[in-house]
Amino acid sequence: MLKSIRNSGTHKMLAFAALIVIYIFFAIAGNNFTSVSTTLNILASSYYVGFLALGVTFVIITGGIDLSIGAVMMCSALVGGQLYRNVGLPIWAVLIAMIAFGTLIGWVNGLLVTKLKLPPFIATLGMMMVSLGLGSIITGTSTKNFPTILEPDGWFSRVFFRTESGFPMGVVYLIIFFIFTFIILNKTKIGRYIYAIGSNEEAVRLSGIKVNVWKGLAFVISGFAAGLGSIFYAATYTVIIPNTGNGIELQAIAAVVIGGTSLSGGKGSLTGTMIGVFIMSILKNGLISMNLPAPFQTFFTGIVVLGAVLIDVYRNKKANKVKKLS
Amino acid sequence: MSELLLNMEGVEKYFPGVHALKKCCFDLRKGEVHALVGENGAGKSTLMKVLTGIFIPESGQITLESKCVNFKSPRQAQLAGISIVHQELNLMNHLTAAQNIFIGRESDGLFLNEKSINDKTLELFKKLNIKLDPEEKVGNLSVSHQQMIEIAKAISYDAKIIIFDEPTATLTDVEIEELFKIMNELKSQGVGMVYISHRMDEIKKISDRVTVLRDGEYIGTEDSAKVKIDDIIHMMVGRITYEEHKKISDNKEKPPVVLKVENMSSKDVNNVSFELHKGEILGFAGLIGAGRTELARLIFGADKKTTGEIYLDGKKVNVKSPHDAVRLGIGYLSEDRKRYGLSLGMSVANNIVMPNLDEYITAGIISEKKIKKIASEYVDKINIKTPSVGQLVKNLSGGNQQKVIIAKWLLKNSDILIFDEPTRGIDVGAKSEIYKIINKLAKSGKSIIIISSELPELLRMSDRVLVMCEGTHTATLELDQINQNTIMKYATQH
Known part of the structure; x- marks a missing residue:
């Protein structure tokens, strides 16, 4: 047991240490960085990226990639807005439809990759553009509004965004979702096969396991997470504008990579992904507290991603050396 | 003579540009080690991949315990009681030994039970005299230990038929002895084994019968105890004689x-x-x-x-x-x-x-x-x-x-x-x-x-x-x- 902690834990420890270091840095260098409102902002700006990142971690561990998550989340939010404003569905039904929509796209991604044998990069790039276009087509490129706190359905915002006292509710759901996905990935067969496929797909197939089912399921989980993320995006912003939200998927994938999940598959953890998500939102709010504009955030996120990958490559090299000697 | 466990007849398999198996046949009895030999490319591995459902043959008949079978996937062959130790290692390096061995058989429900598979693995290791930690990641093991994991995995299925595809290529002498002990034990339990190897001395030592393939064709089956190694080699190589290299003669002065x-x-x-x-x-x-x-x-x-x-x-x-x-x-x-x-x-x-x-x-x-x-x-x-x-x-x-x-x-x-x-x-x-x-x-x-x-x-x-x-x-x-x-x-x- 100790051994397995030692094997998989080092990167997470490093990422966690980086999180602390970055936090302390901004606590000293930023204005009011440790204040309650900034802390709440850090938590609030981690939700929807957090959902996407947790979901896409499953796909990345199988050795695949899902580029569609950002566009699917936006499209799902637009579909929800359309159903709420134009079709007049009650808000609870709209929320279920949003999750169902994301899951459906995830399922299609899975089919494209497993049955039609498309490379995941191409399949999900295609579905990203399909979702992007679909969002505009369905809404007629018009902005969709979700109920704000003041409207009759305002409970939606209080339950999924902020309580009246200002507590960021999304974080609670993110943690629940984290625990849920953590159990799936670490305690069930689904997770075991997802790791196994990423490690050596052919070996899994030769062990008599239906690789397509489990690989497809990883995409379904990723799509489900994108659908779930759309609820929190809608609750946070309430105004959904078609053709926005570009690059959210890349933020999510960056968080996964910072958390130590290998893009070549077989290796990774959801705890790492959560740390990655918080590193990114601390970075974002920290730079704001230093009065630096948004492009700096992008710039430094890039640096952190490169650093995380470099550490991983270096550690793998070292681990191989040790193996050869013993 | 013990009863027939498996019979393959008229197996045909084509790959693009290659006629890999030509009306190939093979049979296996209960409690027997049947060696399968031939040069590289003779079709040994292909024939075994047909038997284990990895390749689907164009035609041919396979009977398992006098029932006609037609495997479409590795899973079906596995369920029918056939398991294989592949020549090239097929392990998941990021998973532990126990997780590798019990992949696909973790538990009956959705949730994993690590303790149960670790215990079962330890028991299996004890039986096979393998001194490894079930929780060790396979990627950290040496090639010969990985091979032992593959063998342990094949045995753990309680299979009726186990195919060993060149299992000893990476094993040390001591490990080979250990493997042969295990094989003899399985023999007494009535398991039929196919043994593919290039090492003639091993074939004489462990197998009961030996079948030779050449260019995807069945050449013949002999009694291992009686047949001479030279005869097997002759059957393997056939009439084709390779051109001998005109070697540099020793008495002349060596070139620079x-x-x-x-x-x-x-x-x-x-x-x-x-x-x-x-x-x-x-x-x-x-x-x-x-x-x-x-x-x-x-x-x-x-x-x-x-x-x-x-x-x-x-x-x-x-x-x-x-x-x-x-x-x-x-x-x-x-x-x-x-x-x-x-x-x-x-x-x-x-x-x-x-x-x-x-x-x-x-x-x-x-x-x-x-x-x-x-x-x-x-x-x-x-x-x-x-x-x-x-x-x-x-x-x-x-x-x-x-x-x-x-x-x-x-x-x-x-x-x-x-x-x-x-x-x-x-x-x-x-x-x-x-x-x-x-x-x-x-x-x-x-x-x-x-x-x-x-x-x-x-x-x-x-x-x-x-x-x-x-x-x-x-x-x-x-x-x-x-x-x-x-x-x-x-x-x-x-």
């Missing part, structure tokens, strides 16, 4: 040294020195993992050396990258030609001129005409069977693909050619041709190194043989010392 390697070391190679003469064929012998390929890659500059010097024609040279090696006239023909040697989706002509492309460019434009002309010349010269030089390499047979690589290096005018497993996966006829080409090259003054895991190939071709074991150079055998026993002795010396 063209390549001298001194104290070459890296993480896989331990202080190796040797010389290569002009027009000589030097064999590199050793078991898998002995460091032969690694040594070749060091000479070629593909990996980083820790110490060592290379002299070409007596002059010290500095080979830091494959680019340097090619410039100095060293060519390396990789063991994995599809991965490192060829651009499969490109034409024969484009593959041949690849390293020399600069010479066929005028004013920045590639001259297709010149390329076609020179490629045609080489296609004729070494007899590459292709409808045209425009044919895509992926449509050629393995033997002809190998010839394309040879043409590529000839055009580059390399004086030293390193062939790494030159005939792996090539059928018998094409093999003979590759040997002819190599002999012709040596005669014309090229110096050649052949790395091969097939001893008969080294015995047939080499003027001298350098034997390695676990990264160390254990012997250099002169022409009169080259024989199977001596090579094996030095290859297993620690």
